[in-house]
Amino acid sequence: MAELTVDIAGLRLQNPFILASGIWGETGATLARALRAGAGAVVTKSIGVAPRAGYANPTIVEVPAGFINAMGLPNPGIDAYKEELEEALKPGKPVIGSVFGANAREFCALARKMEGYGVHALELNLSCPHAQGYGAQLGQDPDITKRITASVKAAVKIPVFVKLTPNVSSIATIGKAAEAGGADAVAAINTLKGMAIELELCRPVLSHGSGGYSGPGIKPVGVACVYDLFGAVKIPIIGMGGISSGEDAAEYLMAGATALQVGSIVYKKRDRTFTHLSRELSHFLSSHHYKSARALTGKAHGRS
Ligand code: SIN
Numbered sequence: 001m002a003e004l005t006v007d008i009a010g011l012r013l014q015n016p017f018i019l020a021s022g023i024w025g026e027t028g029a030t031l032a033r034a035l036r037a038g039a040g041a042v043v044t045k046s047i048g049v050a051p052r053a054g055y056a057n058p059t060i061v062e063v064p065a066g067f068i069n070a071m072g073l074p075n076p077g078i079d080a081y082k083e084e085l086e087e088a089l090k091p092g093k094p095v096i097g098s099v100f101g102a103n104a105r106e107f108c109a110l111a112r113k114m115e116g117y118g119v120h121a122l123e124l125n126l127s128c129p130h131a132q133g134y135g136a137q138l139g140q141d142p143d144i145t146k147r148i149t150a151s152v153k154a155a156v157k158i159p160v161f162v163k164l165t166p167n168v169s170s171i172a173t174i175g176k177a178a179e180a181g182g183a184d185a186v187a188a189i190n191t192l193k194g195m196a197i198e199l200e201l202c203r204p205v206l207s208h209g210s211g212g213y214s215g216p217g218i219k220p221v222g223v224a225c226v227y228d229l230f231g232a233v234k235i236p237i238i239g240m241g242g243i244s245s246g247e248d249a250a251e252y253l254m255a256g257a258t259a260l261q262v263g264s265i266v267y268k269k270r271d272r273t274f275t276h277l278s279r280e281l282s283h284f285l286s287s288h289h290y291k292s293a294r295a296l297t298g299k300a301h302g303r304s
Helices: 028-036 082-088 104-117 142-155 171-180 216-232 246-255 264-287
Strands: 006-008 011-013 017-019 041-043 060-063 066-069 095-099 121-125 160-163 185-188 192-194 211-214 237-240 259-262
Touching (some): 017 264, 028 041, 028 082, 066 216, 066 264, 082 095, 082 104, 095 104, 104 121, 104 142, 121 142, 142 160, 142 171, 171 185, 171 216, 185 216, 211 216, 216 237, 216 246, 237 246, 246 259, 246 264, 259 264
Parallel strands (some): 017 041, 017 259, 095 121, 121 160, 185 237, 237 259
Antiparallel strands (some): 006 011, 060 066, 066 211, 192 211
């Protein structure tokens, strides 16, 4: 049996598959459920300084090869999230706290609280494609990315991951900025900006208009971003975007990922997601005579 265990910035994962932010992440019970169902780790819903209702419905629409969502960063606020994390931490596996803020001060306050609640690492959401004043509006700028990352790094001791947007001309430039700010890893990619039009109503389907496209349709974009990042940064890369099979996972690992996040597939496979992906990746590794998932990282770069 090939070895699926991976290490990322000091965190040991039983397998490379991490539940992505925003998927089952609003309650501790569902995060714990994903961990008990075999996730290597989970990322919480992105949490802000105050409760936020998010956008009006419709907030998600199924489109060919995926979904477009614009939830609007709904969350209960950092103070109310403490008890959810108590639940999420019960299975004893890595929990990564995702936070979003409007500036470095907010990110630092959120990071300190998340650390105090016991999360094992942080993921900075500098990549949501549809939230005024947050997410990609900060993370498309390398200087802001570096500044926020450096501030959070100075504020906490746990590893800090930065989730990057693909909606930029060079994700490598933003990845390097995160690395220069001291990031322990980058996660790529968040969703691609997209839109669906309701033909009978002559207007966008989602109440917000545009949203973020996820699912199998964005996999080639994600793989290319991870490939570019691998050539640009020395820190580990967490790959994501449309992973729904062991072969998809192998592609991301070969492009340069050390660990992987999954989202849209969970809507189809639900609790079976993680055992399904682990089994398929394991089969790919054994049938291609690889001893471990680790052995695949960066293989497509022809360096070894
Ligand atoms: C949302 O809450 O609208 C999605 C968050 C994200 O894409 O980062």
